[in-house]
Amino acid sequence: MSIGDARNGLVLSVRQVTVAGGGDRPALCEVSFDLPAGAVLGVAGEPGSGRSTLTRVLTGDHVEHTGTVTLRPRDDGPEIVLRADTPRPSRAERLAAASPRVLDAADPVLTPRQRHADVLVIDDAPASSAAALARLRDRYGFAIVVTCTDPAALRGVADEVAVLYGGRIVEHGRAEDVWAGPHHPHTIDLFAGARSGATPASEPGCPYRARCAYRMGVCDDTDPALDLVTVGDGGTTMTACLQYDRDVPDPALLAASGRVVVPQG
Numbered sequence: 494m495s496i497g498d499a500r501n502g503l504v505l506s507v508r509q510v511t512v513a514g515g516g517d518r519p520a521l522c523e524v525s526f527d528l529p530a531g532a533v534l535g536v537a538g539e540p541g542s543g544r545s546t547l548t549r550v551l552t553g554d555h556v557e558h559t560g561t562v563t564l565r566p567r568d569d570g571p572e573i574v575l576r577a578d579t580p581r582p583s584r585a586e587r588l589a590a591a592s593p594r595v596l597d598a599a600d601p602v603l604t605p606r607q608r609h610a611d612v613l614v615i616d617d618a619p620a621s622s623a624a625a626l627a628r629l630r631d632r633y634g635f636a637i638v639v640t641c642t643d644p645a646a647l648r649g650v651a652d653e654v655a656v657l658y659g660g661r662i663v664e665h666g667r668a669e670d671v672w673a674g675p676h677h678p679h680t681i682d683l684f685a686g687a688r689s690g691a692t693p694a695s696e697p698g699c700p701y702r703a704r705c706a707y708r709m710g711v712c713d714d715t716d717p718a719l720d721l722v723t724v725g726d727g728g729t730t731m732t733a734c735l736q737y738d739r740d741v742p743d744p745a746l747l748a749a750s751g752r753v754v755v756p757q758g
C-alpha cells in the first residue's frame with residue numbers, strides 16, 4: 494500500500510515539526526508526513542541526522558517542538574494532538590515504542606500495550622529486520638515508523654521511505670521508487686554505503702554540498718527546498734536537490750533516473 498494512495502484512514506499526521514538543536518541548525522526542521530493505518534514508513538539517516546529526535550518526539554520523551562503531531566485512532570476515538578508534556582501513558586495507548594531488539598527474533602514478541610497500539614515506533618532497526626517487521630504488521634495491523642541507517646534494510650516492507658540529513662527530509666517517496674532510482678545524492682550515498690556522520694555545511698547554500706558528488710556553483714548560494722519530481726509511472730516523489738530544479742537540470746542524472754522534472758507553474 495502506498496501512503497500517497499491512502500490519505501483516508503490516517504492514524505498519524507506530522508506537520509512542520511521542528512526541534513531546536515545545540516548549534517546554528519535545528520535538530521529537526523519542518524518534518525511532515527502522514528501515515529495510514531497498516532502502513533510502514535521507513536526513516537533512513539546517519540546517526541545525527543535527526544531520526545532519533547523524531548522518534549523521541551513521537552514517543553513522548555519530553556522533546557519541546559513546534560509544529561503538530563496528531564494521532565487519529567483506528568477505532569474512531571477522539572483525536573489526540575501530542576505535545577511535549579502529553580503524558581507518556583496516555584499517548585502509549587495509541588502509539589507505542591519498541592526496542593529494535595524485538596526484531597532479532599524470527600517471531601517477535603510484543604507487550605499487550607504494543608500489540609494494541611495504532612502506531613509502533615522502532616528506532617535504529619538492524620539491517621536484516623524487514624521480515625520481522627512484515628510479520629508484526631501483518632499480525633497486528635498497526636502502522637509502523639521505523640528508522641535505520643541503510644534504506645535497503647527496509648526493502649520489502651516499507652511502503653514509503655523518508656531520508657533525513659541534518660534534521661531535514663531530503664527525499665521522500667514510495668519505497669519502490671527509492672529502490673529503483675534514488676534522487677537525492679545523500680540517498681545515493683547511503684545505498685552505496687558512504688556514510689560519514691559529518692555535520693551539515695553551514696548556511697547559506699545546500700547543507701549537503703561539502704559531501705556532494707553532483708555539487709554545482711549554485712549549490713553554494715541556494716538552500717534547496719523539498720520539491721516534487723515525477724517518477725516513471727506518473728507518480729511523484731519529493732527531493733531537496735537543485736539537480737531537479739527545472740532551471741538547472743542535469744540531463745545525465747535525469748536520464749539515468751528515468752524521471753522528469755515537474756514544471757513549477
Ligand code: SF4
Nearest residue numbers: 699702705712734735
Ligand atoms: S543541491 Fe547541489 S550540493 Fe545539494 S545535494 Fe543537490 S547537487 Fe548536491
